[in-house]
Amino acid sequence: MAGNGFGQIFRFTTWGESHGPAIGCVVEGVPPRIPLAEADIQPWLDKRRPGSSRFTTQRQESDKVQILSGVFEGQTTGAPVSLLIANQDARSKDYDAIKDQFRPGHADFTYWTKYGIRDYRGGGRASARETASRVAAGAIARKILGNKISVRGALVQMGPHEIDRKRWDWKAVDENPFFCPDAATANKWESFLDGVRKAGSSTGAVIEIVASGVPAGLGEPIYDKLDADLAKAMMSINAVKGVEIGDGMGVAALSGETDADEMRMKGGKVVFLSNHAGGILGGISTGQDVVARFAVKPTSSILTPLKSVDKSGKEVEVSTKGRHDPCVGIRAVPVGEAMMAVVLADHLLRHRAMGG
Amino acid sequence: MAGNGFGQIFRFTTWGESHGPAIGCVVEGVPPRIPLAEADIQPWLDKRRPGSSRFTTQRQESDKVQILSGVFEGQTTGAPVSLLIANQDARSKDYDAIKDQFRPGHADFTYWTKYGIRDYRGGGRASARETASRVAAGAIARKILGNKISVRGALVQMGPHEIDRKRWDWKAVDENPFFCPDAATANKWESFLDGVRKAGSSTGAVIEIVASGVPAGLGEPIYDKLDADLAKAMMSINAVKGVEIGDGMGVAALSGETDADEMRMKGGKVVFLSNHAGGILGGISTGQDVVARFAVKPTSSILTPLKSVDKSGKEVEVSTKGRHDPCVGIRAVPVGEAMMAVVLADHLLRHRAMGG
Amino acid sequence: MAGNGFGQIFRFTTWGESHGPAIGCVVEGVPPRIPLAEADIQPWLDKRRPGSSRFTTQRQESDKVQILSGVFEGQTTGAPVSLLIANQDARSKDYDAIKDQFRPGHADFTYWTKYGIRDYRGGGRASARETASRVAAGAIARKILGNKISVRGALVQMGPHEIDRKRWDWKAVDENPFFCPDAATANKWESFLDGVRKAGSSTGAVIEIVASGVPAGLGEPIYDKLDADLAKAMMSINAVKGVEIGDGMGVAALSGETDADEMRMKGGKVVFLSNHAGGILGGISTGQDVVARFAVKPTSSILTPLKSVDKSGKEVEVSTKGRHDPCVGIRAVPVGEAMMAVVLADHLLRHRAMGG
């Protein structure tokens, strides 16, 4: 109810602030007898970890995850899995300057208005640091999904620069610091983002998450449609302002003839001749790739002074000099993957409950 | 859990199929002593009702709502409000032709795969007829929001044709059959949609919902952010494939300087100099207009024959000759308003629980 | 959240007041392809129906149930099943006398204090008439449990008079108007209750519900233990003040040696040599009979004038002359069975979700 958890059967609840002693989450609904160790989770955290290239914040966090419960002799027991990640490089005094100011584009003003108190250090609870817990939970979700279902993400637009989809290559994603599936565009982004970074500015981005091998039948209409839960999952990520499934906002311009995914039989199975629907019809997976996209706004922490006010109602100019991501969308890729994984794991178990 | 309800404190659960005896919903969490009668709900249902112009399905439904509980001597009692809407014009035999076929773009294939049984009459549970219940629940939500909060919607794009935002006029919305806020564009849409309709085709649309007067402080981070719940709410509407808050997908192309909404004091209050954020920061309302947009795909029921398969695995051609909306997005306007209203009402009560 | 529903996966939400047009419920989480018709539900409602003997209220209600959704061609579809029971014999004016008074032992004072408004006719939402919806939902739960699991209830104490457990005979239950499993005691109760009834008084009772054939493994520790959910289910029934599992309150007086249920192997299976635990250990079913008991207080509506106050703070004497059950515990038997069935059905589906 207080909004710190996600999922129905596979459910995780996160806690912790950017500059507190630690962050973490409790993962419930993990079926028993699944092999699980820290080593299954750590690689995904490393992918999201700050400080891994000059294009992400220089905050240094090892993000080592610790399993505190729910695993016995290398296997899950059906009990909740408690995960803890210690905070290390928390320079709280960096934030003294803005403790009474509301940074534009940040949650400072709204948290203050809602709660009447605000942990201003590094954004407190509103910090994107919370997404490390999502990635950890997502790693467990992947274990539930098994090897037949893969969840992969990529950056498909940075600022005004989109990739060329004809050059899409999943292998390229791991070979540049942007998770870009198009090597040629990755090169362009490098110089673009260097410019943004040096100017003390920031840029937005679009991330695409693709789940392959998802069986048909996942999703609980009417309100817990698979796409409705994905929309909530993605929109809940920091700085996200738009979510699309399949053709997304673009469907508005289509006619019924162009939008429909026709069907044929192939090897005794139903196949679709296109995937405008992004693998979901009526809120239920079709068996095609599930495709979700989301837009991340430019990091609000920039060098340029912006007009704002402080807690006492005084008008001020705010400029952020600390360590920040020039394109926070990059590190949103593993977060988006995690959210796709947790939604699918939850719906897999929900479907199973009803005999699916 | 089974996905037929929405909301936490203000929660409604819907039931019913397109061609069953009735549809309806149970609305829980309605505070006591709110004046409520059928007459408070009916106008919103009339707005969504089919058969009101040549641009919507010709199915004739009076959509008269009946309050069965929770109201005593003209006031709510705190008990659940049960609402019932009888189905009248349910020509089930129209659907005999497609009872064994999967219509492309529809939920036929996925419902069949998930449940192993399908009420094929008019789409059964997957029919947009279900949205009447949403509108009814939304009318009650509006009573909770009170007069200071208004929720209004408009069609801002039909097919490839967008409105001119400079001509936005809320009054125009009620003066054309498209809920279009730009009279000049409405005229263009009329001939465009006549063409679509006569061709037996269909078209997509974009709907924008604006809530004014929303107090700052609504929304429960991290996972029940106001925008996350709005995203789920809108994506759960039939045929929706994309949801945006504020600048939406467009934020990807922005820089931090252009995206930030600066703040100043005015009359002792914090005011924002722009609203790129759509009235939500960190998942919490800012006090500005809350702005959500969603794209509705073109009606999948079209005259043009499409390739498909049937339950026995035979390849078939499917063409739909029945009564259908050439642009189902039009009637999605009051539905989107209702979903905005229910999300806000729920969060108003949730905020109040925590002392807000 | 507002408390009108019960269950997680198998979940039903009830609505309606004693003297409104109808009562009913929406049942979600019913797996698809289960044969279901009104005739599967009606017999259980008939068992609870008022007016069936001189020992229950003389209000005449046929309690005919109507299925409004979720069933197609005789089978469930996975969509919510909406059930409606019309109110017929609602003599509202009988209640004019007490519209401003708080009847001792009833919910009049608390509803008024909580909500500031009260549907006083027949107890409104607080009336035991609501339990008809539970019984209807329970009938669907039984269909999910299947034939291998039986749920039976009996009255084991009326006023100070307990049954003799050595004479327990399930067949006797259907052969007397008290659901008493001991024919000899039933005879005694008949004259006892005649005395109570003629004196305008009332009496309490204890009901025992036994579920046989329940597989080991149902229950979700820690907080959704099978016995915790049963305790909530039974305590939520009108007028219930105590709930016991197995030896219940009596375990306090036992030693570890006498309380433990020892185990042996029999035909390759684990068998227990006693059932002090009532079929539940650590919140999980053991495979033995699940045994729950609950105490129902004497009907608060009695002829004897009792001291009370009215809405204006005036001291009054209240005496109830209308139609009432001298021992409301009798009709609680089918209600208790229904609550056992819904808890088991929910946990069966929950267990299945986790791979059980």
Add this chain to the structure above:
Amino acid sequence: MAGNGFGQIFRFTTWGESHGPAIGCVVEGVPPRIPLAEADIQPWLDKRRPGSSRFTTQRQESDKVQILSGVFEGQTTGAPVSLLIANQDARSKDYDAIKDQFRPGHADFTYWTKYGIRDYRGGGRASARETASRVAAGAIARKILGNKISVRGALVQMGPHEIDRKRWDWKAVDENPFFCPDAATANKWESFLDGVRKAGSSTGAVIEIVASGVPAGLGEPIYDKLDADLAKAMMSINAVKGVEIGDGMGVAALSGETDADEMRMKGGKVVFLSNHAGGILGGISTGQDVVARFAVKPTSSILTPLKSVDKSGKEVEVSTKGRHDPCVGIRAVPVGEAMMAVVLADHLLRHRAMGG
């Protein structure tokens, strides 16, 4: 859904096993700006702590609680409060003997059957050690309830020996190792329990929890009645087999005249002349003391060998030689208090949401 949490708005989720590195919980729905420190929680944990007298287990645990989140500069922030308690005296090898055996009365057999895996060390997840997390959450709940609402518990029966209620003295509770409100009976219990302990046996108990100062109006009928939630809360505690509100199971023997709590006006307020109802009518608090009682079965770990089986289906004799509570009911007193506090805090916030 997986059952590790309790509450709707004020909600806590626990994790951890008896012999893992730590246990803990995440507490959500804590309103902002409440002063909170470890020192507010520790005294309640100390009250429950093992090893405090010869009548409780000799396992030595300091049970020091650590707040990891949700508190900033001494006040709650509205963010989840994560609490961690390290396990110290975890002699896992004590349990090697029973790793393959099912101890009668314990959850060994059911966990094994349900999950197919079992952390056998000290009962793993099923250990009463989990209740430390409840007590910690309860301490936060007390801060929400404030000083006007007090929650106190006492042991009122040990084995067959009940207290004399005429001698009830709350001060006595803190002056004997049994939380007994009747000093004379406490003396008797001392020799009784010494006998039990030396015989390697164990005994059951009844605990009574009384909340004073609870405002009228708390509780959400129909299914989330205050008493229904209390029943679930208490029954979810390890080894509890019965729960009573007010007169409890005893109401069965009463007549309507004796059971009814009559009302009169006093100083402009409604007062009740008795409290058979235990402060709850129609599931809503009346303003009187809320009184709940529960029975705890005798510790199943006893010296006497009992018949059982092991994982391979071999018949064995099990006798427990480790450190154990001869009357586990004693340490259930602070646990019962905590559960009363969390139920009340949750309902206080739920009531506030609806305008109460």
